[in-house]
Amino acid sequence: MNKDQQPQDLNEHEQQEHSAVDDSNEVPAEQQSLSAEQQTISELQAALAKAEATVSEQRDSVLRAKAEMENARRRAETEVEKARKFALERFAAELLPVADNLERAVQLADHENESLKPMMEGVDITLKSFISTIEKFGLNVIDPQGEAFNPEKHQAMSMQESADVPANTVLAVMQKGYEINGRLLRPAMVMVSRASEGGVDIEA
Template identity: 35%
Template sequence: MKNINRTEEETHMNNEANVNEQEQEQATVENEQDLQQETAVPEAGTESVTEEAKEAASDSELDSLRAEAAEHQQRLLRVQADYDNFRRRTQKEKEELAKYASSKLIGELLPVFDNFERALAAGLPEQEDQSSFVKGVEMIFRQFEGVLKSEGLTIMETVGQPFNPEYHQAIMTVETDEYEEGIVVEELQKGYILKDKVLRPAMVKVSG
């Protein structure tokens, strides 16, 4: 009888121990869940703060980019305005240059014009004074020729030169024993070269 009672007591004690262990395990699980929940709340809050910080940083960067774009736009407008002013000024200078391109040459020819005017005003000289008059006219001609040469005008040398269609305009061909075929034998009108360009070809006769 005592043995039976002892067995029942041991069984009852074992059951209570199991219950206590289960309760402890349940309490441990609940504590862990509570701890996870408590820990999770701050993490959620941290994520919210981080997102707000990212949005604020993004807005600030966007504002900075907008300001930079506006500054570049203003610079572009100023450069365009400067270019337009430069283009108009250059166009005006080109028009004035074309309009007054001959002013330098005309200014150099005015003294020649004055001398011709004086010669005409003096009238034709008497028979015995014609030589001095001719000399005066020759001086004016040389003065005029000097002005043209100073501007780069050159008189072509034609007679005795091989015919060149770039420099010569053949009026006719003639038979001659003095020159070989294709040689300029006579000049009917002078040809001129301005610097490196033919201003007027010479009118010539060519040996045939």
């Protein structure tokens, strides 16, 4: 090798070393592609998690709104039912004197008078029809003759000693009571028995 060729060989050697250094610093294309895919997957997972959180929040909002609507509907139905029952109770209470008067007419009539018999039969039929009609709307008669005294449904107007029936038995009904849809509208006014030795006190 002569002197003229030595610098050229050195330059080629330096270029090879420099090329090797550059190649060592470069990231392989496969690794770059894999890294990009991982980043994309991470972004998609984050977007999915966010979407699921949004859907869950919206579902909770819908369920809460549905529950509130259901509660409002039930409250409205309850108020309507209360108003209906209150109106019906007032109307029924106004009808009770009619029933009382018809019953009183039947009780006080002279049943021996043949001339009055057709009229009294008509009054009796009217009374039965009237009671049958109001019962269709939940109104029930309280007629406790011979039953045990019940302070929740009966009002004791007087007491009388009796050896024929147990104490606290209803001896007579002075005025029938009524209840509507299970609620007391008017207590029955009654006479109650008591034992001859003193009996039991009864709250009127």
